[in-house]
Structures are given as structure tokens and as C-alpha cells.
Amino acid sequence: MDLRTGGPLLSVRTFLLGGAGLALAGCSGTTLPGAGSPLPSPVGAQATAAPGSTIGTGSVKIAMLLPLSAGGAAGNTATQLRNAAEMAVAEFQGPDITILVKDDGGSAAGAQAAAQAALQEGAEMFLGPLLADAVRGAAAVARPAGRPIIAYSTDTSVAARGVYLMSFTPQNTVDRIVQHAAQTGKRSYAAFVPESAFGQVVQGAFQEAVSRSGGRVVAIEKFPLDPNGVTAAASRMSGISGQIDAIFVPDPYDGAAIRALSSAGIDTRRVQVLGVGPWVGNRAAAQAAPTALYSAPDEAGFQSYAGRYRARFGSDPARITSLAYDSVSLIAALVRTQGSQRFSEAVLTNSSGFNGVDGLFRFRADGSPQRGLAVIQAGGRVVSPAPRTFAGS
Structure with missing residues (x-):
């Protein structure tokens, strides 16, 4: 209809x-x-x-x-x-x-x-x-x-x-972005999530989505919502860059978490960053990881x-x-x-x-x-359009 x-x-x-x-x-x-x-x-x-x-x-x-x-x-x-x-x-x-x-x-x-x-x-x-x-x-x-x-x-x-x-719902947006990552060959994942109610919800959705896609979660790290805490948490992930294809970073704020990961040695040009819908129109997040992907409605x-x-x-x-x-x-x-x-x-x-x-x-x-939902690059380019039907879902 x-x-x-x-x-x-x-x-x-x-x-x-x-x-x-x-x-x-x-x-x-x-x-x-x-x-x-x-x-x-x-x-x-x-x-x-x-x-x-x-x-x-x-x-x-x-x-x-x-x-x-x-x-x-x-x-x-x-x-x-x-x-x-x-x-x-x-x-x-x-x-x-x-x-x-x-x-x-x-x-x-x-x-x-x-x-x-x-x-x-x-x-x-x-x-x-x-x-x-x-x-x-x-x-x-x-x-x-x-x-x-x-x-x-x-x-x-x-x-x-x-x-x-x-x-x-967070489940919908996470399902779509993980589904797209799996379709493009991503199999090994990590997650860097905020210590908040939002972080808890999206972490659970992420783990379920990766499991359904046939992938594996190598590591999950939580970060507090303060600059020093983000930096310290990111440093604990510094050794996993070579073990993962993609990293889920539900940071809807100013890209601070992504910048901390980059400083800790996570190569966000090689490792695909997966984000969340609040990145729509967020220039700071786009600048932190221009090739990051998120899902959102057209x-x-x-x-x-x-x-x-x-x-x-x-x-x-x-x-x-x-x-x-x-x-x-x-x-x-x-x-x-x-x-x-x-x-x-x-x-x-x-x-x-x-x-x-x-x-x-x-x-x-x-x-x-x-x-x-569509899959969109942080700079605004649609890389996978929203489906027109639910056939095959």
C-alpha cells in the first residue's frame, strides 16, 4: 500500500x-x-x-x-x-x-x-x-x-x-548495515560502543545481526562519554586492526570515538566503519571517517x-x-x-x-x-538504495 x-x-x-x-x-x-x-x-x-x-x-x-x-x-x-x-x-x-x-x-x-x-x-x-x-x-x-x-x-x-x-528501531538500522557489510564480504567484526542505554541496545542488536549473517565478533569494547575515557578505551583495541574487516561504532555525537580509534592504530581506510542513523547530516562524523557507512530512510x-x-x-x-x-x-x-x-x-x-x-x-x-532502509556513506552518497519491496527478506 x-x-x-x-x-x-x-x-x-x-x-x-x-x-x-x-x-x-x-x-x-x-x-x-x-x-x-x-x-x-x-x-x-x-x-x-x-x-x-x-x-x-x-x-x-x-x-x-x-x-x-x-x-x-x-x-x-x-x-x-x-x-x-x-x-x-x-x-x-x-x-x-x-x-x-x-x-x-x-x-x-x-x-x-x-x-x-x-x-x-x-x-x-x-x-x-x-x-x-x-x-x-x-x-x-x-x-x-x-x-x-x-x-x-x-x-x-x-x-x-x-x-x-x-x-x-535500533534493531532495524543495525540489521541493515550488517546485512550490507556481509554482502560485501565482511566476516570478522568488532564493536566500540558507548556506555549508555543506547549503547546496550545497539550492542545486542549488532551481535544478533552478525550471528545471523554468518560472521563473528572478534571484540567488543565500551567507552565512557568523556574524552579521556574514549581515548583509553580505544587504546585497548589497538592490537585487533589486522583481525577484523569492519568495526561498528554507534557514536552519534561528533566523531570522537572514530578519531580515538584511528589514533590507536585502527586503519579506518582498510577496516570498514559501520555507523548509525544520527550521522545523517553530521559533518564532524563524516570528516572523522569519510568512508563510514550507516543505514537510514531515503x-x-x-x-x-x-x-x-x-x-x-x-x-x-x-x-x-x-x-x-x-x-x-x-x-x-x-x-x-x-x-x-x-x-x-x-x-x-x-x-x-x-x-x-x-x-x-x-x-x-x-x-x-x-x-x-538505504545504506549511505558518511559524506551523503547512497551506496545501496532502500528496497522497493520486501521480496526475499
């Missing part, structure tokens, strides 16, 4: 759903009736969502749970996610949905209360929450009621049958979406907001095309997946997401 919109080349929505009586993914697709160019929108200040507000006037009710009152970064992100949902409804001509926007306060208890209120108002499914604890709270209400959730958390521990994650779709968001709300969208846009577009398309089975497990976990602003994605039966 192709959810792309905007721009002269992507001005229509087509849908591809193998096994659901529609075109198989990889074919040209079918145009949704009534889809067209985005509707004109007034330019104005960033909208502020009020708890309990609604978006759209359709007959099918969908709940969107967001930490609108949480304050700080979470509250600001919640407002932008709500904006993206509003934009998706405006650009999908005649969607038969009403989104019940509920404030979950960023907590499990708040999400439980918000989910219960939405159920009483007739919500058939849930979008959000954003934060992991809130997802758990919402799931405690939604799952017993048989209502699926498409959440925006990156914490895969909250994924479950009927609780699907829309996000870009940016073309997001840039088109961001331009339309900027015109509508007068500010740049956070990267995560495309998740709300794509999830609302998906729901609107399923309501239009899938009848009473629109939110069934069979439809939501269709193996062909869906295609949106950020490219190809699908939900596994266990709730975890799979994304079609």
Missing part, C-alpha cells in the same frame, strides 16, 4: 497489498479514488493541540494518544505529531475517519485513562502513544478490548501481538513532506513526525479499501507491507517493525 503524497511526481496515492485481493507489491499499484494533490493550507504559527480535540469528521473513530501536557521535548513533539496527523487528514481527500486526540500525560496511568475514554467514545483502534510506559498503559486497555495499537515508541520491549511499532520523501509541513505550520517538523503522517494515511487508506477487516491482524501484518513518506515498512506479527 503506497501512502506517498505531495510533489508533482508523488501527487497520487496508490496501494499495494499482496494477498488481500489487490496488486502485489512491486507492481504498478492501483490509484485510490479521489486522491490528488495536497489541499491548500494557510500559513500560520505552530498549532497548539487541546486535550480532547478531534481531527476530521468521518464515521470511523480512531484514537491518538500523545503526551500533550508533558512539557519539554515530549510535549513539543506531541504537538508536532498532532499537526502531522491533521495534515495527513487534510491531504487525503475525503477520509472517512475522525481522530480523537487524547492527552496521555506521558505516563502509564494517563495512557490507561485516555485509552478508556477513547473506547467509551467508540474508538476502533489507537495511534500512539509516544513513550514506552504510556504504550504499556494503553495496551492494558486496548488489547483486552481487541483494539490494535500503532505506537511511536522505539522501545521494542513494548511490541506485542496487536501492539505494533511504527518507529525506526530522505526524498521526507523532504517533500517537510516542505508541506513548513508551509502549513510555519516551522520545521521533527524527524519523528512522519510516523504520525504515515500512520494516519495508512488508517485512512485501510478504511477506504478493506471494509470490516480494515484493522484485522491479517491486514495490518500483510507481508508486502506499505510505502509512505519514509519508504517501505511493515509490521511483524510480534508487533516489531521492519523498514526498507
Whole structure:
């Protein structure tokens, strides 16, 4: 199901759903009736969502749970996610949905209360929450009621049958970059990871990905987040340069870890450096290792979406907001095309997946997401484009 919109080349929505009586993914697709160019929108200040507000006037009710009152970064992100949902409804001509926007306060208890209120108002499914604890709270209400959730958390521990994650997870990005390394002949790996929750997650994902690829992990070293600690940790890896083909360095900061490894004798011109998505646009990381590779979504779709968001709300969208846009577009398309089975497990976990602003994605039966990602060199050159289908995955 192709959810792309905007721009002269992507001005229509087509849908591809193998096994659901529609075109198989990889074919040209079918145009949704009534889809067209985005509707004109007034330019104005960033909208502020009020708890309990609604978006759209359709007959099918969908709940969107967001930490609108949480304050700080979470509250600001919640407002932008709500904006993206509003934009998706405006650009999908005649969607038969009403989104019940509920404030979950960023907590499990708040999400439980918000989910219960939405159920009483007739919500058939849930979008959000954003934060992991809130997802758990919402799931405690939604799952017993048989209502699926498409959440925006990156914490895969909250994924479950009927609780699907829309996000870009560390597992997805690490899987893609290790898969590419294996396809180019890399077999022996090392990892240099930060001592943090993020480091712990990506280390586990890295070890699993290398094992699946048939490779071996020669060494793993952790570094603290201070310059002296990075240098000392890198020195402990100085003797392994000749034993490895690639080294995984999930350093999303300023390239300090890569520079420390180079100073310790790791030849980053011979040993392939594998990085992470936050290197997108990071000049310091690119300068530290110009040939390093990372995985990320193709940016073309997001840039088109961001331009339309900027015109509508007068500010740049956070990267995560495309998740709300794509999830609302998906729901609107399923309501239009899938009848009473629109939110069934069979439809939501269709193996062909869906295609949106950020490219190809699908939900596994266990709730975890799979994304079609590109492999990009630190300087910005795409060395392996994002896949167009999940065939062979």
C-alpha cells in the first residue's frame, strides 16, 4: 500500500497489498479514488493541540494518544505529531475517519485513562502513544478490548501481538548495515560502543545481526562519554586492526570515538566503519571517517513532506513526525479499501507491507517493525538504495 503524497511526481496515492485481493507489491499499484494533490493550507504559527480535540469528521473513530501536557521535548513533539496527523487528514481527500486526540500525560496511568475514554467514545483502534510506559498503559486497555495499537515508541520491549511499532528501531538500522557489510564480504567484526542505554541496545542488536549473517565478533569494547575515557578505551583495541574487516561504532555525537580509534592504530581506510542513523547530516562524523557507512530512510520523501509541513505550520517538523503522517494515511487508506477487516491482524501484518513518506515498512506479527532502509556513506552518497519491496527478506 503506497501512502506517498505531495510533489508533482508523488501527487497520487496508490496501494499495494499482496494477498488481500489487490496488486502485489512491486507492481504498478492501483490509484485510490479521489486522491490528488495536497489541499491548500494557510500559513500560520505552530498549532497548539487541546486535550480532547478531534481531527476530521468521518464515521470511523480512531484514537491518538500523545503526551500533550508533558512539557519539554515530549510535549513539543506531541504537538508536532498532532499537526502531522491533521495534515495527513487534510491531504487525503475525503477520509472517512475522525481522530480523537487524547492527552496521555506521558505516563502509564494517563495512557490507561485516555485509552478508556477513547473506547467509551467508540474508538476502533489507537495511534500512539509516544513513550514506552504510556504504550504499556494503553495496551492494558486496548488489547483486552481487541483494539490494535500503532505506537511511536522505539522501545521494542513494548511490541506485542496487536501492539505494533511504527518507529525506526535500533534493531532495524543495525540489521541493515550488517546485512550490507556481509554482502560485501565482511566476516570478522568488532564493536566500540558507548556506555549508555543506547549503547546496550545497539550492542545486542549488532551481535544478533552478525550471528545471523554468518560472521563473528572478534571484540567488543565500551567507552565512557568523556574524552579521556574514549581515548583509553580505544587504546585497548589497538592490537585487533589486522583481525577484523569492519568495526561498528554507534557514536552519534561528533566523531570522537572514530578519531580515538584511528589514533590507536585502527586503519579506518582498510577496516570498514559501520555507523548509525544520527550521522545523517553530521559533518564532524563524516570528516572523522569519510568512508563510514550507516543505514537510514531515503530522505526524498521526507523532504517533500517537510516542505508541506513548513508551509502549513510555519516551522520545521521533527524527524519523528512522519510516523504520525504515515500512520494516519495508512488508517485512512485501510478504511477506504478493506471494509470490516480494515484493522484485522491479517491486514495490518500483510507481508508486502506499505510505502509512505519514509519508504517501505511493515509490521511483524510480534508487533516489531521492519523498514526498507538505504545504506549511505558518511559524506551523503547512497551506496545501496532502500528496497522497493520486501521480496526475499
